[in-house]
Amino acid sequence: MTGSTTSGAAVADVHPAWLPDRAFAGIGGLRVAVIGDGDVVQTVRDEVERATARFGGALLHAAEGADLVLVAAAQAPGQLAPESFDVALDEDVVVVRAADGPALLYGLHHVVRHTAARDLAAAVGRTGFLGVHAPAEPIRMLDHWDNLTVHPVMGQVERGYSGDSIFWLDGRLRDDLGRVEEYARLLGSMAINRVAVNNVNVHAVEAHLLTDGLDDVATLAAAFRRHGIRTHLSVSFAAPMTVGGLATSDPLDDDVRAWWTRAAAAVWARIPDFGGFVVKADSEGQPGPFAYGRDHADGANLLARAVAPHGGTVFWRAFVYNHTQDWRDRSTDRARAAYDHFAPLDGRFDDNVVLQVKYGPMDFQTREPVSPVVAAMPRTRLAVELQVTQEYTGQQKHVCWLGPQWSELLGFRPWGAGTTVADVAGGHGPGGRAAGLVAVSNVGTDEFWTGHPLAQANLYAFGRLAWDPTLPATDVLDEWVDLTFGADDDVRDALHDVMDESWHTYEDYTAPLGVGFMVRPGHHYGPDVDGYEYTPWGTYHFADRDGIGVDRTRATGTGYTGQYPEPWRDVYERLETCPDELLLFFHHVPWTHVLHRGVSVAQHVYDTHFRGVDAVDAMAERWATMQGRVPDPFFDRVAQRLTEQQRGAREWRDQLNTYVLRKSGVPDAHGRRIH
Numbered sequence: 227m228t229g230s231t232t233s234g235a236a237v238a239d240v241h242p243a244w245l246p247d248r249a250f251a252g253i254g255g256l257r258v259a260v261i262g263d264g265d266v267v268q269t270v271r272d273e274v275e276r277a278t279a280r281f282g283g284a285l286l287h288a289a290e291g292a293d294l295v296l297v298a299a300a301q302a303p304g305q306l307a308p309e310s311f312d313v314a315l316d317e318d319v320v321v322v323r324a325a326d327g328p329a330l331l332y333g334l335h336h337v338v339r340h341t342a343a344r345d346l347a348a349a350v351g352r353t354g355f356l357g358v359h360a361p362a363e364p365i366r367m368l369d370h371w372d373n374l375t376v377h378p379v380m381g382q383v384e385r386g387y388s389g390d391s392i393f394w395l396d397g398r399l400r401d402d403l404g405r406v407e408e409y410a411r412l413l414g415s416m417a418i419n420r421v422a423v424n425n426v427n428v429h430a431v432e433a434h435l436l437t438d439g440l441d442d443v444a445t446l447a448a449a450f451r452r453h454g455i456r457t458h459l460s461v462s463f464a465a466p467m468t469v470g471g472l473a474t475s476d477p478l479d480d481d482v483r484a485w486w487t488r489a490a491a492a493v494w495a496r497i498p499d500f501g502g503f504v505v506k507a508d509s510e511g512q513p514g515p516f517a518y519g520r521d522h523a524d525g526a527n528l529l530a531r532a533v534a535p536h537g538g539t540v541f542w543r544a545f546v547y548n549h550t551q552d553w554r555d556r557s558t559d560r561a562r563a564a565y566d567h568f569a570p571l572d573g574r575f576d577d578n579v580v581l582q583v584k585y586g587p588m589d590f591q592t593r594e595p596v597s598p599v600v601a602a603m604p605r606t607r608l609a610v611e612l613q614v615t616q617e618y619t620g621q622q623k624h625v626c627w628l629g630p631q632w633s634e635l636l637g638f639r640p641w642g643a644g645t646t647v648a649d650v651a652g653g654h655g656p657g658g659r660a661a662g663l664v665a666v667s668n669v670g671t672d673e674f675w676t677g678h679p680l681a682q683a684n685l686y687a688f689g690r691l692a693w694d695p696t697l698p699a700t701d702v703l704d705e706w707v708d709l710t711f712g713a714d715d716d717v718r719d720a721l722h723d724v725m726d727e728s729w730h731t732y733e734d735y736t737a738p739l740g741v742g743f744m745v746r747p748g749h750h751y752g753p754d755v756d757g758y759e760y761t762p763w764g765t766y767h768f769a770d771r772d773g774i775g776v777d778r779t780r781a782t783g784t785g786y787t788g789q790y791p792e793p794w795r796d797v798y799e800r801l802e803t804c805p806d807e808l809l810l811f812f813h814h815v816p817w818t819h820v821l822h823r824g825v826s827v828a829q830h831v832y833d834t835h836f837r838g839v840d841a842v843d844a845m846a847e848r849w850a851t852m853q854g855r856v857p858d859p860f861f862d863r864v865a866q867r868l869t870e871q872q873r874g875a876r877e878w879r880d881q882l883n884t885y886v887l888r889k890s891g892v893p894d895a896h897g898r899r900i901h
């Protein structure tokens with residue numbers, strides 16, 4: 227599949243990401259039996275055939291004489307949960323028994339990962355290789371904010387930093403689906419099982435996918451199906467009007483119900499394993515049930531009942547807030563909105579509704595507390611939404627390895643002990659309702675997929691952490707390096723040096739202490755401290771000559787701390803216990819307020835901003851030592867982006883430091899140059 231795409235590189239020129247042929251050398255030399263039927267088993271067979279053709283060994287169709295046996299579904303004895311597999315040693319033979327086709331694919335890649343840096347015998351001796359392997363999160367989904375055409379303001383991929391859509395061109399599916407096939411292969415290798423293929427902001431062109439575009443969607447679904455992935459569409463709540471010609475989209479109207487029932491039936495008639503719908507309603511201008519005086523349970527259940535007979539799921543987003551605020555109104559707090567809208571609806575959503583909640587109460591900031599909605603809805607299936615695309619974390623111009631951020635979020639304990647965020651999403655929370663994780667993808671037609679080549683690691687990490695949220699981020703990075711570059715200690719060390727701390731470094735030179743935003747409105751790249759302060763979208767820092775931060779306490783502020791259960795409602799409420807990194811999210815304090823770490827807020831801003839720039843310079847120097855150690859195009863692209871990161875970090879440093887010095891008058895204790 228090497229035909230050229232109209233925009234972007236031909237498939238043959240595209241970086242293989244973490245699946246270069248070399249990554250399969252460890253299984254290539256073996257005699258591998260693949261046993262079972264179905265599309266995904268055939269994919270496993272194709273992978274083994276490709277590896278053995280390249281590296282020797284053989285593909286077998288029966289266990290006899292094999293070094294490695296991969297056996298799926300009916301042939302696998304025992305009780306394995308869906309998507310799970312078991313790895314055992316039978317004499318000298320490694321046997322992977324899988325519950326189903328997708329599980330066999332996951333089992334294959336489990337072996338590939340473990341043999342990327344060593345041989346099979348050595349892999350067998352490692353902890354974590356043998357035994358039962360099951361996904362922690364049943365739903366592991368990527369959303370694409372892809373438009374069918376180029377949107378005048380947002381471009382083709384909303385918040386996309388990697389070129390155009392790999393799916394769509396000029397209002398319809400691309401002719402050359404080579405990139406889609408490669409993408410599906412990458413996703414299958416890290417056990418993603420659902421994708422949504424169009425933007426949650428559904429414009430007129432995309433709204434028609436649901437009716438006139440089904441052939442295109444079916445073609446995409448076929449490509450994804452071979453890798454165990456179900457396809458979804460984002461739909462507009464107003465579709466009965468805009469697409470169906472009705473006069474209303476009131477969720478309690480009989481004609482509206484009938485319309486959705488028919489629309490769903492038509493979709494599943496064309497695509498029997500279609501996954502369902504994603505809906506952004508009453509959010510940032512998208513239509514929703516509020517227009518009819520209905521609530522979001524009415525809205526979600528309308529669609530849920532239409533798709534239920536077909537086994538479909540409705541992903542209903544909780545990202546609902548007032549984006550036409552008046553900055554003078556101090557009582558409106560955007561952070562409160564999702565909880566205020568949704569917590570009272572707990573228990574009212576149908577079983578096939580998944581409430582999709584952004585990880586924080588705001589909007590994918592570098593640092594936010596965990597959304598209080600996660601702990602507030604035990605009778606609702608909750609999926610936590612992450613942002614792989616780096617809208618607020620450097621837009622794939624800056625290195626920002628997000629594995630550590632996600633590990634921290636997923637491991638957060640909303641009740642202080644016991645259950646984690648990952649547990650709640652996976653169905654091990656108080657109500658036991660399982661859903662999973664969703665993330666906004668970061669790929670496009672760019673030859674490295676992700677604009678910044680190192681951002682490939684974020685995509686990889688999302689899949690791996692959705693499978694096992696307890697994996698240490700540093701191990702995930704090792705896996706990614708070994709697969710991508712081969713087992714090379716120098717490359718691995720260099721990438722750890724450049725990436726391990728890059729999230730904290732990004733935090734250091736951008737908005738401080740959890741205050742968030744301070745970005746240029748619109749495109750959200752680069753510093754603009756007061757950019758959002760007087761806009762309708764929300765007010766984020768309230769800085770004046772005396773201090774900075776948002777008072778979200780119950781005692782004197784917006785009361786947001788009261789949305790958390792114990793212990794957090796009190797931990798965040800009290801200055802003495804509020805963690806430094808979230809101080810300005812929860813409190814308005816004087817510039818001279820002394821942090822737990824022993825310096826004033828103003829001094830902290832200076833220290834971290836100088837430190838952040840130094841760290842970026844060190845990253846660039848370290849990367850320079852990799853010339854000749856990684857392929858030149860990869861090296862060059864990263865080097866170019868680091869130059870921009872060095873420039874950008876200086877811009878952030880100088881604007882933040884100058885702003886704080888001018889507002890506060892607090893001099894830098896170390897007398898460094900502030901403009």
Ligand code: GCW
Binds near residue numbers: 385545590
């Ligand atoms: O982060 C904001 C983005 C919007 C996006 C919205 C959302 C798709 O700035 O571009 O719209 O979130 O999540 O719906």
